[in-house]
Amino acid sequence: MNKLLQINDSLPLTCSRRGTCCHGNQVFLNPWELRRLATERQLEVRDFSAQFCDWNGIRLKFDGLKDQRNKKSCNLYIPNVGCSMHEARPLACRLFPLGRQVQEGKSTYLFQGNQFPCLDGCSEVNQLPFLTVENYLEGQKVTEFEQAQDAYLELMQNLADVACMLFFDTGLAQSGDTKTRELWRRMGGEDVALLVDRIGENWFQMLIHPSISFDPINSSTFVHDHEMLLIEKIQDHINQLTTFPEISDFSIEIMACALLIGKTIGADVKALAEMWSELKA
């Protein structure tokens, strides 16, 4: 894929007047993106979530007016104007219609389809010069958002590692326990509300709305501080565990936390849960 999109000076690079990308899509928000949007909107994160998100606040609501294809708009979209949060829009919106895959630390951009979707819904792009993928991403200012996404991918894996450590390194696995890993696997298919019930309100707040300082142009520090906060609370909790049932319950809770973070970054949590439940000591 070389030539990708066309732009000129008179149109915003991303949201067009018709907003094809802002109708009938799914946009998940990692905790930094959620905080970024809420801060820009000058709202508390919880208030922003209640107004503009579903799935317990980790996905933007698409419940606005329908477009010509009968698809409802994102609730942050203003008809005939575009995104009301253009500067703070999340990574998924910046990448659209590209997908991004990270494997072994290497990212790849994907495009599925024969025609750029903007050509269908946003005819203005026909009048614009061509862009390469590289130039497109540069114009979308994706760097800070990709760093947040990658850091949350790592945090998700680190949480799963803690759940595995509790299972394999405490004697729980050797005790003949079968429930713990079976629940890890099953949770991969559970919806967000059920996972939130499993971890309880306090862990949910720490996981999705952490009380840490926020810098809109430094996502790495935010995610680092977030991880430190979680690790400290996890360590405190581990120190209080004395029985196998308690260890099993906590391992399940931490795995649920990993899966919830996975959902915020749009990961295939079902496949991940399968993989983690098959791990050997």
Ligand code: SF4
């Ligand atoms: S956040 Fe903005 S760019 Fe993203 S879907 Fe909503 S209106 Fe469109």
